[in-house]
Amino acid sequence: MIKRTRWVEREFDFSLPVGVFACVVERLRGTPARLEELTRGHARETLTARNVAGAWSVQEQVGHLLDLDELHEGRLEDYARHLSTLRAADMTNRKTEEAGHNGARLEDLLAAFRDARLRFVRRLEAMSGPEVAASALHPRLRKQMRVIDLAYFVAEHDDHHLASITEILRAPARTGRGE
Numbered sequence: 659m660i661k662r663t664r665w666v667e668r669e670f671d672f673s674l675p676v677g678v679f680a681c682v683v684e685r686l687r688g689t690p691a692r693l694e695e696l697t698r699g700h701a702r703e704t705l706t707a708r709n710v711a712g713a714w715s716v717q718e719q720v721g722h723l724l725d726l727d728e729l730h731e732g733r734l735e736d737y738a739r740h741l742s743t744l745r746a747a748d749m750t751n752r753k754t755e756e757a758g759h760n761g762a763r764l765e766d767l768l769a770a771f772r773d774a775r776l777r778f779v780r781r782l783e784a785m786s787g788p789e790v791a792a793s794a795l796h797p798r799l800r801k802q803m804r805v806i807d808l809a810y811f812v813a814e815h816d817d818h819h820l821a822s823i824t825e826i827l828r829a830p831a832r833t834g835r836g837e
Contacts, residue, residue: 662825665818666749670799672807679782679790679806685813687779689820690772693720696823697764706760709829714754716826719819720767721759722751727774730812734781737792737805744808746797782809 674682697705697716705716714722729747736744759767782790782805789805796803796811803811 662818662821665815666798668814668818670801670807670811670814672801672803672810674806674810676787676791676804676806679809682806682809682813683779683782686775686782686809686816689723689813689816690768690775692820693723693771693823694768696820696827697768700827702764704827705764709826713826714822715760716823717762717764717767718754718759719823719826720764720771721757721762722754723816723819724767724771724774725751725753725757726812726815727771727778730778730808731774731781733808734778734805736794737789737808740792741794743795743797744803749798778812 697720700716708715708718726747729745733744785805791804791806793802793804795801
């Protein structure tokens with residue numbers, strides 16, 4: 659299998675035409691269903707296991723996506739306020755690390771994510787062409803990012819974590835005995 663590039667090492671060329679905005683929004687709308695499909699039918703022990711030291715479990719991956727929708731909504735506020743720089747993400751992922759997502763019910767995490775994502779998608783769908791083309795500096799990437807680019811960035815981040823979940827679920831079970 660090809661080793662996946664770490665998220666923080668990804669580079670982005672924000673050159674999508676505004677005319678594909680609806681397609682990007684559809685990707686965002688579909689993430690909750692894709693998460694539900696990926697996690698359906700797996701035992702709680704499988705979903706909460708940390709098989710690799712320091713790596714999040716499937717359920718923590720789901721919780722992380724939920725945690726970040728607050729950032730995405732905040733960035734839409736930054737655009738609405740015509741700020742020159744978008745708010746920064748917490749690159750330590752403190753919220754996810756401290757949330758205790760493995761102690762939650764997966765169904766509750768999935769429902770909360772579906773609700774949060776629907777709010778985000780509805781806000782995007784309500785935007786006009788000039789609003790979708792509005793630009794601000796992304797603080798980590800040090801690049802101008804339009805609203806369409808933010809939507810694409812979020813969709814790519816979703817897919818990064820969906821791929822992580824798939825890798826976890828396809829990996830052979832580890833017994834803790836070096837096997």
